[in-house]
Amino acid sequence: MTDAATVEDVHEIALGMPHVKVEYGGGENPVYQVGGKSFVFFRNPRPDAVDPATGERYPDVIVFWVESDADKQALVQDETTPFFTTPHFEGHLSVLVRAARLGEITRAELAEVIQDAWLARASEARRRAWLKRDDS
Secondary structure: OOOEOOHHHHHHHHHHOOOEEEEEOOOOOEEEEEOOEEEEEEOOOOOOOEOOOOOOEOOOEEEEEOOOHHHHHHHHOOOOOOOEOOHHHOOOOEEEEEHHHHHHOEHHHHHHHHHHHHHHHOOHHHHHHHHHOOOO
16 A cells, blocks of 8 residues: 555654644553543553454554544444454544554545544634634
8 A cells, every 4th residue: 555554654643733732641652632632542552452363462552532423433344444442442432543554544544533533622712723724
């Protein structure tokens, strides 16, 4: 795939959004926030996301917020995407992806997911200002 998404793209695109602050969760995992609200974060290995063949916890899960459950279902039910969810995230407006599978989507597709995550968490004023930039 040309222009396959990478972990570096996640960092670059998230940091390129306005008003972003980076915190660090457990370990050295970055948590990208807008207005104190996380919109993308890198998870520590957890028992709810494991390799079905080995039972080993995935060490590279990234969480992206989504606007609605319909948006979440559209991503996780589309078998052509690497996005998934776990019972731990039931009812949570987010989707998961393994960093190892980011290359299954393009950088442009990743940018859309990150921008949508930012829009889902930013204040109304920040959303309006960011969306308005395309109108000028």
